[in-house]
Amino acid sequence: MIQQRQKKVARYHQHISDSRKDFHFKTAHHLCNQAGMIFAEDLNVKAMAKEMLCKHTLDGGFGQFLSILEYVCFKKDVFFLKVDKNGTSQTCPQCQTHTGKKPLSLRIHQCPECGYEADRDVAAAQVVVQRGLAAVGHTVKMLSEGKATRLPVMKESPSL
Structure with missing residues (x-):
């Protein structure tokens, strides 16, 4: 019984993770389709995850979004730079x-x-x-x- 509940919770977490990743990819493609250059702040996500807003930072997936955005920019030949x-x-x-x-x-x-x-x-x-x-x-x-x-x-x- 406990294993079934653990599997159900794991499926919910996987669904949330997949949904977030899908949103990040769609947003990155949307941005790359509209711009010739994209600039982003060079955020220290690890340090942000240890500060006051740690849970919100990790839930938002800022680090994942920036790496996905950089990848999509590379694939679509859009200039990307962290400042x-x-x-x-x-x-x-x-x-x-x-x-x-x-x-x-x-x-x-x-x-x-x-x-x-x-x-x-x-x-x-x-x-x-x-x-x-x-x-x-x-x-x-x-x-x-x-x-x-x-x-x-x-x-x-x-x-x-």
Whole structure:
């Protein structure tokens, strides 16, 4: 009786694992179909798994997703690069000023130097893109100069 229950629980865990992996592959393919370059923060997942959000980090499968994304990018010939994660949410994407640590409850990025205001996650993503483009060798114009930032060209998604 106990072995049957153990097998049933093991099947549930396997189903969850397979579902998560399937979602990761579908998301990675979706991203690769839409972009010519993908940049991600170089997360230390092992260290994150030992901190306060350990269970959530492991449940989300961040490390698995990044490795699957890197694999799918390789197979689809899409450039993939991990950039330095330090200070992405503390740097202004417009003037590159270090704005200091913010509590997680603060969801808006406001730069005291240039007055740039955006959602915290959007601002951090803009910093990741700028770091990635700088590492690749693209010239990234600052938004404060009144010129558009040179971003990767999106591929046309196929019509269904």
